[in-house]
Amino acid sequence: MNKRMNIPYLDFSGMHDPMREELDAAWKRVMDREWFILGEEDRAFEEEFAAWCGSRYCIGVGNGLDALRLILLAAGIGQGDEVLVPANTFIASALAVSYVGAKPVLVDPDRETALITPEEAEKRLTPRTKAIMVVQLYGRVADMEGFKSLAEKHHLLLLEDAAQAHGAVQNGKRAGTFGTAAGFSFYPGKNLGALGDAGAVVTDDGDIAEKVRKLGNYGSSRKYYHDFTGVNSRLDELQAAVLRAKLPHLEDWMKARRAIAAAYETGIRNEHLRLLKKDEGNGYYTFPVFTARRDELLTYLENLGIHCQIYYPVPIHLQKAYADLGYRKGDFPAAEELAETGLSIPLYPGMTEEQVRYVMDALNEYAPGEKE
Ligand SMILES: Cc1ncc(COP(=O)(O)O)c(C=O)c1O
Incomplete structure (x- = not known):
């Protein structure tokens, strides 16, 4: 070996240093505007990220776990339902299922790809199975054609945990656009990372989009009028501004x-x-x-x-x-x-x-x- 080096697992400087002025301008814009929650930056980022993914709607939320949890809630999945989840995923994929009162049913991945396959998933179906949450682990994309056929055959909802898959593609389509809805995380170390916690739901389904948006804002779309018992999970303006600065890179x-x-x-x-x-x-x-x-x-x-x-x-x-x-x-x-x-x-x-x-x-x- 040559001279000893010190190589961190992850180093942000190669991304952040060349765009430092853009990042500074982003947070300054928010400070100057003095509007910190559900404002122009959030709305603009949602449009820009939806367009980048090739999706109709994007709803900014607090983190990737909430993105998945809100999708499941919006889809009406709960007590007594089962959702297929890979056995080798990050715990958030399973936790989202547990939080809505449903049961995560695990699927063994293919050892050559680390992804679940439609064949293995089919073996785990029961009459209670309502959805398949395909996790695009490590940035790899599972056999989405196969999963689409499986979901159609058994009338299941096909969802994606795309928390690790910003920018991944299959057959010309980006990860996050293969199922009814997908959850993204913008945890700092992700391919597109905020400077704190942040997440988003991406979907073409207008009903799911509207419901996720309300659920993440106390079940409300009009201040102090509440249609559901929602939660507080919103993408704040500072993180949205940072994500907007980073997305073009x-x-x-x-x-x-x-x-x-x-x-x-x-x-x-x-x-x-x-x-x-x-x-x-x-x-x-x-x-x-x-x-x-x-x-x-x-x-x-x-x-x-x-x-x-x-x-x-x-x-x-x-x-x-x-x-x-x-x-x-x-x-x-x-x-x-x-x-x-x-x-x-x-x-x-x-x-x-x-x-x-x-x-x-x-x-x-x-x-x-x-x-x-
Ligand atoms: C596969 C997967 N799902 C869900 C999440 C949850 O995202 P967050 O940490 O933003 O809640 C992550 C990342 O942390 C993840 O890697």
């Missing part, structure tokens, strides 16, 4: 992500490491590598100054929070394997070629059982 950032991922996909050559199957439309929110001795690889890379993340160390069915679902170890073998062997390596706009090379060299020189 997203395409360039996606290009940067794809270029780094392409380098990794061709440059990582080590028989002890497994990569996921290539997905042409991947938004590359994360780039995981898989290996039997994952914790050893993590320590090896940390010792070389390369910082990584594990998405996610414990699958949903083995989380304490979901003990009452009654699942056991061994029930979702692929989810368990991905959790035990996966490690996501640094990938962010602004990463230099030298940094990418350093990460690849480290991975290619990794040999299980050997100390650095």
